[in-house]
Amino acid sequence: MRPPGRRWSTATGATSRVPPAPATPSAGAAARPSAATACSSSTRRSGTSSTTDPRCPSMTSDGTAALSCAGIRASYGPVQVLFDAGLTVEQGEKVALLGPNGVGKSTLLKVIGGLLRPDDGSVHLGGVDVTRMPTRKRVDLGLCQVVGQATFPSLTVAENLAMHGYTSGSRRWTKEAVEAALAVFPRLHARRDQPASNLSGGERQMLALAKAIVAEPKLLVIDEFSLGLAPVVVGGLMELVRRLNERGSAVLLVEQSVNVALSLVDRVYMMEKGEIIAEDTAAELAADPERVRALMLGGHAVPEGAQA
Numbered sequence: 614m615r616p617p618g619r620r621w622s623t624a625t626g627a628t629s630r631v632p633p634a635p636a637t638p639s640a641g642a643a644a645r646p647s648a649a650t651a652c653s654s655s656t657r658r659s660g661t662s663s664t665t666d667p668r669c670p671s672m673t674s675d676g677t678a679a680l681s682c683a684g685i686r687a688s689y690g691p692v693q694v695l696f697d698a699g700l701t702v703e704q705g706e707k708v709a710l711l712g713p714n715g716v717g718k719s720t721l722l723k724v725i726g727g728l729l730r731p732d733d734g735s736v737h738l739g740g741v742d743v744t745r746m747p748t749r750k751r752v753d754l755g756l757c758q759v760v761g762q763a764t765f766p767s768l769t770v771a772e773n774l775a776m777h778g779y780t781s782g783s784r785r786w787t788k789e790a791v792e793a794a795l796a797v798f799p800r801l802h803a804r805r806d807q808p809a810s811n812l813s814g815g816e817r818q819m820l821a822l823a824k825a826i827v828a829e830p831k832l833l834v835i836d837e838f839s840l841g842l843a844p845v846v847v848g849g850l851m852e853l854v855r856r857l858n859e860r861g862s863a864v865l866l867v868e869q870s871v872n873v874a875l876s877l878v879d880r881v882y883m884m885e886k887g888e889i890i891a892e893d894t895a896a897e898l899a900a901d902p903e904r905v906r907a908l909m910l911g912g913h914a915v916p917e918g919a920q921a
């Protein structure tokens with residue numbers, strides 16, 4: 614169980630329960646002054662020795678990966694979908710898993726979350742072998758998975774957020790964290806007492822991601838957050854993911870928009886037919902659009918002038 618009551622650092626060195634606002638009007642920047650977090654991500658990357666950023670005491674790196682999965686084989690009934698798939702997300706790192714449709718990206722996320730039992734292989738969260746553990750225990754270890762617009766439709770917006778505070782063990786912290794999350798998204802704040810079923814698709818996506826503010830995960834796993842959303846909303850959500858990462862959450866992102874992924878993450882794995890076929894830094898891939906196009910087309914011939 615993690616200690617409750619961590620605060621968001623601002624550029625002025627002050628601390629606040631309220632996270633700095635993302636930079637787009639839809640996500641609340643118009644209503645709040647912008648403030649960069651004081652903790653730079655470069656001080657938070659994992660290392661071989663134990664380090665603690667004095668400005669961000671909540672973030673400690675002991676050299677253990679936030680997520681490590683290896684040799685994953687998984688099937689739906691008789692149909693095998695994953696073939697020895699594996700990847701690692703270091704503490705404080707942002708990683709994307711990219712690939713064409715239907716190659717098994719979401720299936721690997723299900724295995725990581727404990728929603729699908731692998732036929733073979735192992736999953737470790739923060740060095741703990743969770744391969745046979747139920748999802749609940751993985752959440753207790755700091756996993757938070759955001760899948761599409763998944764919310765509890767009959768619960769109110771505020772109740773949906775409060776659901777994710779239970780791991781802190783503190784009602785007071787949960788209450789404050791819910792207010793902090795609502796402060797980031799004025800559109801959610803205005804509808805805090807309405808059932809989630811009344812929200813638009815974009816608002817539900819905001820709510821699904823806002824739960825990470827309350828959960829304060831060690832590993833945030835996101836499946837397709839940009840799908841069907843206006844660019845301005847996607848920009849706000851990306852900014853929130855950056856801020857959560859700066860506060861210590863490692864991030865694993867599955868994303869169809871290569872541009873969104875490459876502008877957000879440090880490192881990329883490419884998947885094809887249930888296997889990881891390439892791994893590179895986001896900067897190197899961004900500098901080689903031809904390669905990205907070929908990888909995203911999954912080995913099919915690249916027609917001249919085709920866009921990834």
Ligand SMILES: Nc1ncnc2c1ncn2[C@@H]1O[C@H](COP(=O)(O)OP(=O)(O)OP(=O)(O)O)[C@@H](O)[C@H]1O
Binds near residue numbers: 694713
């Ligand atoms: N519940 C299920 N039962 C049976 N087959 C499934 C199930 N879910 C996914 N599949 C199949 O497993 C394969 C991998 O699907 P998966 O959703 O993991 O791919 P993906 O890479 O995430 O695709 P996309 O990018 O289109 O979301 C596909 O062939 C899909 O049809």
